[in-house]
Amino acid sequence: MNETADTATPATDPAAPPPAACRNCGSTLHGPHCYACGQPVKGLVRPLGNLFGDLMDSVFNIDTRVLRTIPPLFAKPGFLTTEYFAGRQVRYVTPVRLFFFLCILAFFVARLAIDSGDGLDVNINDPEAGEIGAAMTEAEVIVRRDAALKRFNDAKAKIPDSPGKGGAEVGFDVQADQARSTAETRIKQLRDAAAKGEPAPAAMDDTFSFGKNGAWDEKKNPVHVPGAPKFVDGWFNQKIGRAKQNIKRIKAEPAQYVETFVSSIPTALFVLVPIFALMLKLVYAFKRRLYMEHLVVSLHSHAFLSLNLLLVFACMALQRLVPANGLATDLLGWCIGLLITWMPIYLLLMQKRVYGQGWPMTLLKYFALGTAYMTLLGFAISGAAIASLVWM
Known part of the structure; x- marks a missing residue:
């Protein structure tokens, strides 16, 4: 009977510690994560040295995969994709992480390359040419308009010759169109005043014009999006107002616009x-x-x-x-x-x-x-x- 009892109840070491339990759900732990709720055993509340060690381990693990991923990505068209479809995925950086990392890094370097150039420090707001809307004669309006258009073209020519250059030129094209529109409005003001025998009107503020509705104003002459509810019109006109303010900043700092565009x-x-x-x-x-x-x-x-x-x-x-x-x-x-x-x-x-x-x-x-x-x-x-x- 003693032999049977010994077989039924195996001896245990009373000094052995109890198995670790998950602090979230209390289930017995069998690895670095709880099988019941998924909570990791290692949390953030631990010595900083341990956290730094885990971080370095993750970084070096990613680095080894980067070394296996970047060369075929550049030199072997379709290789990574066929490897991924074949089920060999862990050895390479995942497609989402790879694209995200390279895209952000590429345009970070682009910003540095553009910022390091000296060709973008263009003073568009030339004090000698003055503002178009402040001209007091029709001839003066034409001279200032032509000078402004020349400055915008010069600024566009100094944008680095790189992919996306055409998009960066859009901001300067917008300013050129605005200069032409302002000149037409100012010439009309001067001609109307001359026809009535009145003195030249006071200098006009910078304006936006949309179609035949005249100068844009958020309160008096806003833009209405056909079929859109009122809050959409409000949001759209608010953004137009912000763009109008930013055009003044571009005149003084064209490089800031190019930097924002690249970003x-x-x-x-x-x-x-x-x-x-x-x-x-x-x-x-x-x-x-x-x-x-x-x-x-x-x-x-x-x-x-x-x-x-x-x-x-x-x-x-x-x-x-x-x-x-x-x-x-x-x-x-x-x-x-x-x-x-x-x-x-x-x-x-x-x-x-x-x-x-x-x-x-x-x-x-x-x-x-x-x-x-x-x-x-x-x-x-x-x-x-x-x-x-x-x-x-």
Whole structure:
């Protein structure tokens, strides 16, 4: 009987500690996370040295994956995407994190490259030319208008020759249109006063004009969006007022506008990623792939574009550091040209490798997608440029 009792009740060490329990739900812990509620064993309330060690471990873990991800992303079109579809995912940086990291880094370097240039320090508000609305004769209005238009064109010419330059020019085009509109309004005021035999009217304030409704005013002459409720009209006119104030800031600090514009481009690209995935879904409808698969293709495509732009902006920044008209400048110029040329070639090869269609259909779909995407990109960049007038 003693032998039976010993078998039924195994001996336990009375000195052994009880198993650890989750502090949230009380379940027995079997690892670094609770299997019942998911709470991690390690919280933030612990020595700072431990937290720093975990942070460094995470960073170095990401770094090892970056070293395996960046080279094929740049040099092997479609490789990362096919690896992802094949189930080999943990060894590489995830598509979302990869695109987010490279996009933000690329345009951070772009801001540094643009800020380091001396060509954007343009004084648009030339005191010798004066304000158009303060001119007292028609001839003086024309002289000041032409001088203002010349300054805007000079400022546009000094924007760095880089991707997105066309969008950055939109702000200066808006100012040029405003200068022409102000000149027309001032000339009409002077002519009406002369016809009545009255002296020239007082200097006019800066105004916005929309269509034939005359000068914009948030209270007296607001813009009405057809079919929109009252609160939408209020919001829209408030933003117009902010843009009007910011145009005065652009006259004094054009570089600040370009910086704000460059900062807004990543947001535009984030919006285009899911749209481009939808375009791929429509073009390759007979492939019966899930939308999420096309989204992975879109994320890897935009991650490559961000990486390529990062290298372009880095070369532009280096050009400012090396002696002008030297061998290094020429080599960097060649590098920029090759990087820009590699973009469409890479995307074509990637599309061919991922979707596996013949060259005739791949080329047809590539050019159709490219045309539609460049149109959307133009709208996105122009929208970013106009939004910069409001949010700067």
